[in-house]
Amino acid sequence: MAWIDKKDAAGGSASDIALPPASMRDAAELAVTGRRWKRPLPARARRRERLIGYAYVLPFTVFLLCFGVAPSVYALILSFHKEGGSIFSFTLAAYRFAFADPVFGSAVKHVLEFAGVVTPVALVLVTALALLLHSRSGSTAKVVGLLYFLPGAVSGSVVVLIWLFMLDPSSSPFQSLLHLMGWNSIVDVLANGNLIWVFSVMFLWAVMGGWIVITNGALKNIPREIDGAAQIDGCGPFALAFFIHLPMIRKTLILMSILVLAAASQIYTEPTVLATFTDDTVPWGLNQLSYRYAFQFGLFEAAAAVAMMLVVVTVVVAAVVVWRLDFVKDTQS
Amino acid sequence: MSAWASSALRLSHQRSGRARRLWVRLFVYAVLAVFIIYFAVPLVFLLLAPSQGSSEALNAHPLQFGSIHFYWRAWSNLMTYANGQKLLLIWGLNSLIYSVAAVVLAIVIGVPAGYSIAFFRFPGRRLILLVTLIAMVVPQNALVLPLFIGLSYLHLIGSRWGVILPSGFFPLAVVLSYIYFSTHFPRQLLGAARIDGCGELRLFVRVVVPLTKNVLPLIAFFSFWASWVNYFLPSVILNQVTTFSLPVGIINMSAATNAIIPSALNGGLGSPIGRPELAEAGLFSILPIIIIFAFSQKFLTQSPLSGAEKT
């Protein structure tokens, strides 16, 4: 579509490139031989392509191996390791320990409920807000975007301070809202049944802004000409957003859903923040449980087991999403 | 007003169209405003908190403004903390070093990788992408022990490099640049440039890099931010107060004071660090993010591929 009207970088006219290359293969062929429509690709060119590809991806692969793969494999092996045994020991004791823990069941339930609630909500809200922001260009969008993002920049004890005040009905600016819910003291707010909502509010507050910025950035990459073409076809603003823009930022949305799901199922900061001023140190989520096993009990094997369980669930869901929605397939807009 | 809105203006029926448009605009503003309140009110609290001046006043309504004078007093309390070492500034400088290093590493290592996975067919390319995605979802808790052991083996515990080196692994940079390259990047350019006899390296430097203008600021910004707010791994690796990053330093400082929980565990009554000081330290720690964000916005608003095909 859009490419057809433009001159290419080499200065040739549009008619020289009547059809865009249908695949990477054709593009490579074009690059190597300077000729179109000729098959097959010479072996030397294929090898060259491979070598160059490896060269550019090499530094990252080294870091991936050192800081991503190696520690993860270590954790995986550790989860099957017998405490005090040899390196080659294999046992399910760590997993059994976790399953036998009375807190484990409630932690799993909490994580499922929380991730199940917060991931779709985050997806919908982030997409909607990014689209809305995108429709308001100029300085409004910039300032509002910054405002949405700033909560993510606050960390540590400052977050504790903020929520200490926001959640306590006797000191919160949202007092009227809390009283409306029938919550008159912080004990009411933090009653067990309410925690999912409290954590959702805290989690979304910190996490949404970053994704709004990323999604907005992806939206900005959509060529303006497409908007114009859609307008000519009589496309209204909502239809434009849903049917044109959304599919074009598909990969970003997929990425977001995977990473938000992972962050939600691995919830750690929010319950820990709360524990600082409520002294309730019962692990609420699985990540907290893993931390407790590792650092309070020194049972690193059990900690690794819980972490692996978390990873497996997230990876399974992510794999389904990625393969079904062709994250890895090349797309041409 | 944006392009689509003005075209919509021309196209729609005069009266009902204008009314509908007004409703749409109001709706958009209303939704944005609700969320502005949600995100901003806690930050406004943070902004106003140092103006109260003492914990007693903080027991009053949190959005009340006290006096400008207390901002200065809180600042001087922060500067005199721990024998006037101006630790907050030192921590800020450390955070800057760690974050800038993280940005450089993330871009230099990540962008070529995304480019490579997007355009070059080599065996293992989908595997690398997959492994990258998986690595992004492994909980950090599980990785602390092996990372600690590895860094300890390299004698990097306690060293700044122990923080900088792991931050070079920023998979989001690869994924974001992969998405960008595979979705929005014009392949014809590569083909056309190769026809001209352009070598690969020159192709990358002269053609590809200038066109990453739209994704580079995003990657830079997010790697900066991720490094800026990172607490857990740096807290385990760093043990000298003068090497602390801002999050580590502020948590160490507030854990030793009565800012959050009044308790004898947390320090003498004479400790100058209280809630106003903690809030002000928090504001100090957000400031660079605001600046960087504003800076990168300049680049993010350029229309995509402008000039790329028109040269």
Add this chain to the structure above:
Amino acid sequence: MADMTQRTSILMRHASVIALLGLVVVALGAGSASGAKQGGNPTITVLVDSLRAPLFTQYAKTHPNLKIKVNVATQPQILPDIRLALKAHSGVPDVIWGSASPWALAAELQIYGGSLEKYIPRSVQAKFVPGSNANCMVNGVLKCIRNDISPGVVWVNTTLMKQFGYTNPTTWQQFEQIGLDVAKNHPGYTFGGLAQWVEVMDEYWAAFRCPFNQLVNFNTVRIDLSAPGCQHMYAVLDPLIKAGVLDPKMTQLGQDAASFAHSGKLLMQYGALWWGDFILNAFYHVPAGQYTAIPPLSDGSLPPVSGQPTGGGGVYMVYRNSPVFAQAAKMILSIDTEIAGPTGIPTRPTYPAWGPGVAAWTAKTAHDSFWSVNPVPALNKGASEISPTFGATRFDYSDVYNGIIMPGLQSGKSLAQLAPQAQAALVKLAKRAGYKVVTSP
């Protein structure tokens, strides 16, 4: 095509140069990092929180023949740090500032602490406030020394007491009578909240000698929530909770507690030694000149004991495999017992565990006009009667408090009703932590 291959090889060369540079950078960084090895002067590595760091820096100044490296981490971070260091077999500090929370302390004693008997003989141990080092004894061997303690005393509003015509209680049963009378005749005045901090419950369990974490030896714990002491506790507290005098829905350290106390409605409150300075004064801002402390109450005719001593401060411990154990042990004793100097005992936040330092520390409080009556004698009594049934066990019992007791109390159940469930949960926790559980002493 030839120049294509040439360009490829140039590229590969570029890539390998970059990789090489990277390795060099890493090696340089590794080389410049502060390594664990040192020759010549032995280094004592210390891992403490930022409040204690100046104590050690000062010690280093006055002992120039020693090299002391002061590392800083928050107190809750110290146990994770040493676990990691022990796993990596590298970078284990020689001295740590041990935890205040009983289960973290127990873990530290199990994996880290070494015997100090050789450097802190019994004659010196005897000078510490009696009972203050009890939780540092592992099967009769001293493995840490306590810096400060915080047993419980009762804080009373003397003005209100006089106004209502009450005399200061000396037993828990009198405490209960006053509370019930207040509920009937002076509604609105209470003994404060129970929610939020497990340390509050700790004070009561220990004060009644109710064995919920009594250490028989390092691996055996006695848990019996139906013991006579516990029964007396339920008999005192349950009526008060029912009458609303002790409120399970009000926090102790939240805004609601602060405004409540600030408005002058707090008649009495059982709290740690430091409760007065840090909470009543600095946080609640109670009216000046009205409050003081009275000595711990006795359960019937039994001698009074005060609440758990681990709610404040921390301990110093030396790594059992430290190559500089002797110097480290001498150092922590010196720092812990130093009375004079810029880092001496009077500058510390709370009541010292070192007996000879008590007078110096309490001097300020004795002359503080904020208190209606000098509370120091009561504080001293509280410090000297530390409960024998409270042990530093390896399991985190706040699970039971926040998961069973508080929700139960908030929904209207009584402590006596919740006791069996709490007992079962505690036993389970203890067993999972590797303890043998007994019910009789």
